[in-house]
Amino acid sequence: MYGVERSFIREILRVASSPEVLSLAGGLPLADLFPVDEIRAAADRVLMQDGASVLQYGASSGDAGLRSWIADRLCSHHGIPTTPDEVMITSGSQQGLDLCAKLFSDRPIAFEDPGYLGARLAFQASRVPLIPVPLNDAGPDLETLEQAFDTGAAVYYGMSRFQNPTGRSYTTATADTMAELLNRSDRWMIEDDPYGEISFGKTDSPLLARRVPERVVYLGSFSKSVAPSLRLGFIRAHCSLLEHLEPIKQATDLHTSTLIQSILRELLTGGEFNLDAHLSRICHTYQAQRDALVQAIETLVPGSRIPWVAGGGMFLWASLPVPTDELFGHAIKRGVAFVPGQHFYLQEPDRSTIRLNFTNVSERLIPDAVERIAAAVQDM
Amino acid sequence: MYGVERSFIREILRVASSPEVLSLAGGLPLADLFPVDEIRAAADRVLMQDGASVLQYGASSGDAGLRSWIADRLCSHHGIPTTPDEVMITSGSQQGLDLCAKLFSDRPIAFEDPGYLGARLAFQASRVPLIPVPLNDAGPDLETLEQAFDTGAAVYYGMSRFQNPTGRSYTTATADTMAELLNRSDRWMIEDDPYGEISFGKTDSPLLARRVPERVVYLGSFSKSVAPSLRLGFIRAHCSLLEHLEPIKQATDLHTSTLIQSILRELLTGGEFNLDAHLSRICHTYQAQRDALVQAIETLVPGSRIPWVAGGGMFLWASLPVPTDELFGHAIKRGVAFVPGQHFYLQEPDRSTIRLNFTNVSERLIPDAVERIAAAVQDM
Numbered sequence: 001m002y003g004v005e006r007s008f009i010r011e012i013l014r015v016a017s018s019p020e021v022l023s024l025a026g027g028l029p030l031a032d033l034f035p036v037d038e039i040r041a042a043a044d045r046v047l048m049q050d051g052a053s054v055l056q057y058g059a060s061s062g063d064a065g066l067r068s069w070i071a072d073r074l075c076s077h078h079g080i081p082t083t084p085d086e087v088m089i090t091s092g093s094q095q096g097l098d099l100c101a102k103l104f105s106d107r108p109i110a111f112e113d114p115g116y117l118g119a120r121l122a123f124q125a126s127r128v129p130l131i132p133v134p135l136n137d138a139g140p141d142l143e144t145l146e147q148a149f150d151t152g153a154a155v156y157y158g159m160s161r162f163q164n165p166t167g168r169s170y171t172t173a174t175a176d177t178m179a180e181l182l183n184r185s186d187r188w189m190i191e192d193d194p195y196g197e198i199s200f201g202k203t204d205s206p207l208l209a210r211r212v213p214e215r216v217v218y219l220g221s222f223s224k225s226v227a228p229s230l231r232l233g234f235i236r237a238h239c240s241l242l243e244h245l246e247p248i249k250q251a252t253d254l255h256t257s258t259l260i261q262s263i264l265r266e267l268l269t270g271g272e273f274n275l276d277a278h279l280s281r282i283c284h285t286y287q288a289q290r291d292a293l294v295q296a297i298e299t300l301v302p303g304s305r306i307p308w309v310a311g312g313g314m315f316l317w318a319s320l321p322v323p324t325d326e327l328f329g330h331a332i333k334r335g336v337a338f339v340p341g342q343h344f345y346l347q348e349p350d351r352s353t354i355r356l357n358f359t360n361v362s363e364r365l366i367p368d369a370v371e372r373i374a375a376a377v378q379d380m
Numbered sequence: 381m382y383g384v385e386r387s388f389i390r391e392i393l394r395v396a397s398s399p400e401v402l403s404l405a406g407g408l409p410l411a412d413l414f415p416v417d418e419i420r421a422a423a424d425r426v427l428m429q430d431g432a433s434v435l436q437y438g439a440s441s442g443d444a445g446l447r448s449w450i451a452d453r454l455c456s457h458h459g460i461p462t463t464p465d466e467v468m469i470t471s472g473s474q475q476g477l478d479l480c481a482k483l484f485s486d487r488p489i490a491f492e493d494p495g496y497l498g499a500r501l502a503f504q505a506s507r508v509p510l511i512p513v514p515l516n517d518a519g520p521d522l523e524t525l526e527q528a529f530d531t532g533a534a535v536y537y538g539m540s541r542f543q544n545p546t547g548r549s550y551t552t553a554t555a556d557t558m559a560e561l562l563n564r565s566d567r568w569m570i571e572d573d574p575y576g577e578i579s580f581g582k583t584d585s586p587l588l589a590r591r592v593p594e595r596v597v598y599l600g601s602f603s604k605s606v607a608p609s610l611r612l613g614f615i616r617a618h619c620s621l622l623e624h625l626e627p628i629k630q631a632t633d634l635h636t637s638t639l640i641q642s643i644l645r646e647l648l649t650g651g652e653f654n655l656d657a658h659l660s661r662i663c664h665t666y667q668a669q670r671d672a673l674v675q676a677i678e679t680l681v682p683g684s685r686i687p688w689v690a691g692g693g694m695f696l697w698a699s700l701p702v703p704t705d706e707l708f709g710h711a712i713k714r715g716v717a718f719v720p721g722q723h724f725y726l727q728e729p730d731r732s733t734i735r736l737n738f739t740n741v742s743e744r745l746i747p748d749a750v751e752r753i754a755a756a757v758q759d760m
Contacts (some may be wrong), residue, residue: 026437028436028437029436031432031435031436034436036427036431036432037431039639040424040427040431043423043427044420044424047416047419047420048420051414051416051419052416053411055416055419055607056408056409056608057408057603057609091471091636091637092634094631094632094633098631098632098633102505105507118634121627121631122631122632125627125628125632126482127485227435228435228436229435229436229438229637229638231471231633231637247501247505248505250498250501251474251501251502251504251505252475252478252502252632253471253472253474253633254474254611255611256471256611257609257610257637257640259419259640260637260639260640
C-alpha cells in the first residue's frame with residue numbers, strides 16, 4: 001500500500017513537472033520571492049567571520065543564537081511562552097515528524113483525517129499505527145479523538161492553522177475544548193504549523209501550543225517563510241520531552257548543518273533583512289493568487305463547491321461534480337495537474353475532493369489553469 | 381541502558397570540553413585544515429548564478445551533479461563500479477545509518493564488536509535488535525557472522541577501513557571470504573567508510589563494496605575530507621535497494637539541503653579546490669599526530685600495548701595496565717580525556733582498552749597529553 005500510494009503521488013508530480021502542464025499539484029513556494037541576495041550576503045559574512053567554527057561539528061540541539069531568536073519570536077508573534085532551552089533545531093519540520101515518530105513509536109498516534117501525507121509517511125516509516133480522527137468544519141471530531149485517547153493513543157497529530165490539504169483552521173472553541181481534553185486525559189498533541197507565518201489577516205489563534213504548551217510538541221519551519229532548501233525547522237516542546245528528543249536527533253543525523261543554521265541566524269539578526277516585511281510581500285502575493293483561484297473555480301467550474309476559503313497557507317480544498325481521481329487523466333491531457341483529495345484520507349475518502357496549490361502558478365495564469373480543469377470536467 | 385550509557389558519554393564530552401583538559405576523547409577533525417575560503421567562494425558563486433533554484437525544494441535522491449561526481453570518484457579512487465543512479469545524498473553518513481535502520485528494521489543486524497557507538501544508537505533508535513560479531517585481528521569473526529546470518533540477521537554492519545574505535549582494517553583475505561559468504565548466504569553488508577579518504581599509505585583495499593557491490597550498502601561522508609558541518613554524506617547501493625531507501629529518505633526529511641549540496645558540488649567541480657591535494661595535507665598532518673601519539677604511548681606509559689597501528693582515520697586503540705573506566709576520573713584531574721574502550725562493546729568488554737583520537741590535539745601537545753595519562757596511571 002505504502003509503495004503503491006507513493007508511486008501514484010510520484011506519478012502525479014512527474015507528469016506535473018512537464019513544461020506544458022500548469023501544476024496546482026505540488027506544494028512549492030514561489031521561488032521569485034526567495035531572499036537570494038540577502039542569503040548570499042549572510043553566507044559570506046558568517047564564513048568570513050567564523051569560518052572554522054561554523055564548519056565544525058555542533059550541538060545536536062542546534063545553534064544557541066538561532067534557538068534564542070526562535071524562542072523570542074514564538075513569544076512575541078505566536079503567544080507561545082518559550083525559552084531557548086525549549087527549542088531544538090531540525091532539518092526541516094519533516095524531520096520533526098520523524099523524531100516524533102521515534103519518540104512515540106510504542107503507541108498508536110491519533111491522526112487528523114484528511115491530513116498531511118508526509119506526516120503519514122513519516123509515522124509509517126517508523127511503523128507507528130495511526131487512528132483516524134475526522135476533520136470537521138470546526139476542527140477534529142472531539143468525540144473520536146477522546147475515544148482514540150481512551151483506546152491507547154498517546155498523542156494526536158494535526159495542523160490547527162491553514163491545514164494541508166484542506167486550508168482549514170480549527171475554531172478557537174474547538175481549540176479550547178481540545179486543550180481541556182489534553183489536560184484531562186494526560187495526552188499530547190504534535191502541532192504541525194509549517195504555514196503559521198503565511199496568514200492573510202489577523203484572526204484569533206487556534207494554536208494549542210499557546211493554550212497548553214506543556215502538552216504540545218510544536219513543529220515550526222522556515223521552508224515557507226524563508227526558503228525550503230535550507231531544510232531548517234524546529235521543535236518547541238517542554239524540556240522533559242526535549243530531553244528524550246535530543247538523543248534521538250543525535251542518533252538520526254548528529255545535528256543539522258551548522259553552516260546553514262549560522263547563515264539563517266545571520267540573515268534573521270544581521271540587520272539587512274526584515275522577516276516581517278518579507279512575510280508581508282509573500283502574503284500579499286499568495287492572497288492575490290488564492291483570490292484568483294477561488295474566483296476562477298466559482299465562475300468557471302459549474303457544480304463545484306469550496307467548503308471554506310483558506311485564510312493562509314498554500315492550499316485550497318474544493319469539491320467537484322466528478323470523482324477527481326478519474327478526472328486526473330483528463331486534466332493532464334488538458335495541461336493541468338492537481339492532487340485528487342482521496343490521497344489525503346486514511347479512511348473512506350470523499351472522491352469529489354481536490355487539493356489545489358495556489359502559490360506555484362502565477363496569478364495571471366491561474367484562470368487558464370482552472371479553465372483547463374473545467375474543460376476536463378466537460379470531457380468526462 | 382540507552383539513557384544511562386548516553387549520559388556517561390555526554391559526561392565524558394562535557395568534562396573533555398573544559399579548556400584546561402587536553403581531549404583525546406571526541407572525534408573532531410582539525411578545524412585549521414577546513415577549506416574556509418574555498419567554501420565561501422563556492423557559496424557565493426552558486427547563490428549568484430542559481431539563487432532561486434538552489435533555494436527551492438529538490439529531489440529526495442539529491443543533486444544530480446554531486447551524485448555524478450561521487451559515482452566517478454567511487455570508480456576512480458575506490459574501485460567501486462558506480463553509476464550516478466546508484467548514489468543517494470544523505471545528511472551526513474549518520475543519516476545513512478538511520479535510513480538503513482528503517483530499511484532493515486524487521487530483522488536483527490549483525491554488528492561489529494567493538495563498533496561505532498553512533499551506529500549502535502541509530503539502530504537502537506529504530507528498535508533493531510543487534511547480534512554482536514567479535515572483531516578479531518583480521519576482521520570480523522567469520523564463524524560468528526555466518527551463525528548470525530543463519531539465525532536471522534539479514535545484514536552485517538561494519539567498517540572495513542580504519543575502524544572506529546579500533547583503527548583496524550580488515551585483511552584482504554578476510555574481505556575475500558566475507559564476499560563469498562555474502563553471496564552464498566544471500567545477505568547484505570552496511571559498509572560504513574567515513575575514514576576511507578583519510579589513508580596514510582597505499583594498501584590493498586579490503587572494501588567489500590568493490591568485491592560484491594550488489595551485496596553492499598556503502599556509506600560515504602564528506603565530514604572528514606571537507607567539513608563536518610556540511611552534514612553531507614551518501615549511500616551507494618544497487619538500484620533495487622535505493623528504490624526502497626529513497627521513499628524512506630523522503631519520509632525522513634524530504635531531502636538534504638539543496639543549497640549545501642550545491643555549495644559542495646561547486647567546491648568539488650569549480651576548479652579552484654583540489655580534493656586530492658587537500659587530502660594530502662590532511663593525511664600528512666594526521667599521520668604526524670598519530671606517530672607522535674604512538675611514540676608517546678610506547679615510551680611514556682609502562683605496561684601499555686598497541687595491538688595495531690591505524691593506517692588511517694582518526695583513532696588509536698590501546699591497552700593500558702589498569703581498567704580505563706576507573707582511570708578516567710584520575711585522568712580528568714590530570715587534565716586529559718579519552719573514551720574508555722568498554723563503551724564500544726556490545727558484549728563483555730575488555731576493560732583495559734582505550735580509544736584515543738589523534739586529530740584534535742596538535743602534534744606538539746600530544747606528548748604532554750600522554751604524560752598526563754601516565755601520571756593518572758601512576759595515581760592508581
